Amino acid sequence: MTQPAQDFILETRNLTKAFKGFTAVDDVNLNIQRGHIHALIGPNGAGKTTVFNLLTKFLQPTSGKILFQGEDITPLKPAAIARKGVIRSFQISAVFPHLSVLENVRIALQRKEGNSFHFWRSEKILNRLNHKALALLESVGLESFANTVTVDLSYGRKRALEIATTLAVEPELMLLDEPTQGMGHEDVGLVSDLIKKVSKDRTILMVEHNLHVVSKLADRITVLQRGAILTEGDYASVSADARVREAYMGTAADDVDTKQTAEVAS
Amino acid sequence: MNNMKLNLCLLALALLAPTLLYPVFLAKVLCFALFACAFNLLLGFAGLLSFGHAAFLGTGGYVTGYLMIHSGLTPEVAILLGTIAGGLLGAIFGKLAVKREGIYFAMVTLALAQLIFFFYLQAPFTNGEDGLQGVPRGALFGLIDLSDNMVMYYFVLVIFIAGYWLINRTIHSPFGQVLKAIRENEDRATSLGYDVNHYKWLAFVISAALAALAGSTKTLVFELASLTDVHWHMSGEVILMTLVGGVGTIFGPVLGAGFIVTMQNYLSGGEMGNYIHIIMGAVFVICVLSFRSGIVGQLMKFKRNNF
Numbered sequence: 001m002t003q004p005a006q007d008f009i010l011e012t013r014n015l016t017k018a019f020k021g022f023t024a025v026d027d028v029n030l031n032i033q034r035g036h037i038h039a040l041i042g043p044n045g046a047g048k049t050t051v052f053n054l055l056t057k058f059l060q061p062t063s064g065k066i067l068f069q070g071e072d073i074t075p076l077k078p079a080a081i082a083r084k085g086v087i088r089s090f091q092i093s094a095v096f097p098h099l100s101v102l103e104n105v106r107i108a109l110q111r112k113e114g115n116s117f118h119f120w121r122s123e124k125i126l127n128r129l130n131h132k133a134l135a136l137l138e139s140v141g142l143e144s145f146a147n148t149v150t151v152d153l154s155y156g157r158k159r160a161l162e163i164a165t166t167l168a169v170e171p172e173l174m175l176l177d178e179p180t181q182g183m184g185h186e187d188v189g190l191v192s193d194l195i196k197k198v199s200k201d202r203t204i205l206m207v208e209h210n211l212h213v214v215s216k217l218a219d220r221i222t223v224l225q226r227g228a229i230l231t232e233g234d235y236a237s238v239s240a241d242a243r244v245r246e247a248y249m250g251t252a253a254d255d256v257d258t259k260q261t262a263e264v265a266s
Numbered sequence: 267m268n269n270m271k272l273n274l275c276l277l278a279l280a281l282l283a284p285t286l287l288y289p290v291f292l293a294k295v296l297c298f299a300l301f302a303c304a305f306n307l308l309l310g311f312a313g314l315l316s317f318g319h320a321a322f323l324g325t326g327g328y329v330t331g332y333l334m335i336h337s338g339l340t341p342e343v344a345i346l347l348g349t350i351a352g353g354l355l356g357a358i359f360g361k362l363a364v365k366r367e368g369i370y371f372a373m374v375t376l377a378l379a380q381l382i383f384f385f386y387l388q389a390p391f392t393n394g395e396d397g398l399q400g401v402p403r404g405a406l407f408g409l410i411d412l413s414d415n416m417v418m419y420y421f422v423l424v425i426f427i428a429g430y431w432l433i434n435r436t437i438h439s440p441f442g443q444v445l446k447a448i449r450e451n452e453d454r455a456t457s458l459g460y461d462v463n464h465y466k467w468l469a470f471v472i473s474a475a476l477a478a479l480a481g482s483t484k485t486l487v488f489e490l491a492s493l494t495d496v497h498w499h500m501s502g503e504v505i506l507m508t509l510v511g512g513v514g515t516i517f518g519p520v521l522g523a524g525f526i527v528t529m530q531n532y533l534s535g536g537e538m539g540n541y542i543h544i545i546m547g548a549v550f551v552i553c554v555l556s557f558r559s560g561i562v563g564q565l566m567k568f569k570r571n572n573f
Contacts, residue, residue: 082459096450119441
């Protein structure tokens with residue numbers, strides 16, 4: 001009956017975040033299974049991004065616990081959580097705009113080299129990471145842009161770069177905050193394929209609005225509503241849930257299919 | 267290696283300059299250039315606007331001045347100790363300031379620097395308003411007498427080059443890479459596992475120590491350590507020098523310092539002396555309004571567009 005604890009890479013226990021007079025995240029118990037792509041969905045303002053900020057400690061939970069691989073990481077600072085292997089992305093693409101594409105990835109590789117405080121050494125010693133950085137860029141199809149200044153990349157490519165950078169730190173758990181938000185049709189396909197590809201041997205928790213992407217990628221879905229978990233399950237069971245349809249779409253069941261088709265087509 | 271050629275030309279210029287211009291004036295330019303470069307390391311490459319850098323310049327000056335008058339140490343040791351004192355003060359300031367961002371960071375540094383100003387105003391060893399006068403230059407390593415202005419100038423040039431090299435190296439080091447990443451996107455740097463405050467702190471300490479090195483050297487040049495160097499005007503002036511020269515460019519602050527110091531020197535002698543602050547203010551406004559990237563930034567843009 002009880003599953004072994006190590007099956008879950010990340011768990012939250014009664015995670016709660018209250019801002020002044022407003023509970024953004026209310027008593028959330030998440031269990032993210034290792035190896036899964038786990039999607040967090042819900043209407044605007046459901047608290048999805050707040051959950052992300054809590055998990056990575058960009059926000060301090062009001063109460064509750066966060067367990068990573070069975071270890072309580074609630075008191076850790078954001079950078080320390082990242083060093084444990086929980087790496088997040090942001091809603092707006094998180095790149096270093098005025099560094100080259102290669103340098104972006106190299107920054108992530110550099111940390112484990114242990115020379116990041118060495119201000120007296122030449123940056124040329126970082127060139128030994130170029131090979132690895134290029135390989136990572138290749139895995140997301142950006143190798144020909146290695147020397148481009150990042151600010152000149154298209155939005156979709158910036159997101160791809162962001163994923164390459166995240167992969168560079170060899171994360172155990174990737175947290176992707178709306179990876180396809182604001183993207184054109186083509187880029188959505190590109191990025192969701194990429195996520196599928198990098199999800200091998202990894203666990204991914206993602207916030208995503210595009211239900212088509214969710215249906216294609218997610219092994220498990222948690223639906224948040226007003227900061228609390230409404231339901232959890234695979235796509236078939238979640239999408240069949242009348243409460244989800246009502247909460248997420250704000251409409252009766254009949255409308256959903258047309259809406260969803262519209263979203264897929266867009 | 268165009269850059270190499272340019273650097274050699276500049277070096278030749280610096281070596282020959284004192285045959286044409288007054289060496290004490292040139293030494294002053296170099297001291298302020300180093301000060302501005304140290305400040306620019308923080309603003310241009312870590313994105314941190316300190317409004318309290320006068321505290322480090324002044325501390326270097328007072329420590330070195332006091333030691334030269336009272337201890338009988340050789341100048342290079344006195345300068346080293348002045349630099350270390352500035353670095354230590356920077357370590358404390360930095361610890362408190364890096365926890366805040368943007369305008370709050372600037373306000374914390376300003377408040378701390380004001381604290382230091384009033385301390386030096388009241389402390390008996392600084393002679394308050396009079397300052398430390400008649401600081402002996404001593405003999406370098408006990409061998410080379412620095413009382414000759416020409417010799418002093420070349421000593422300052424060596425210090426400047428060493429400081430400039432260190433700043434350059436810091437910018438182009440593994441540490442400098444992380445610093446730039448933090449400037450570009452602090453949250454992302456954090457999410458990649460970097461404790462950004464530690465990096466900002468180290469940048470602050472390096473910058474403070476080099477500012478103190480500039481102050482220590484300046485005290486020897488003028489044989490004087492005074493409250494002017496710890497006054498908040500000085501913190502503002504170094505911002506002006508950096509902006510006019512080109513923030514975030516390596517050579518910009520040197521040009522900016524040269525420009526401002528020269529202007530001050532010529533204006534304060536003539537009948538325009540009373541208007542000096544108005545003129546400097548106007549320069550600042552023009553700079554911010556019409557060439558925000560400063561002299562060097564503008565030149566680089568021109569080069570990009572035309573060659």
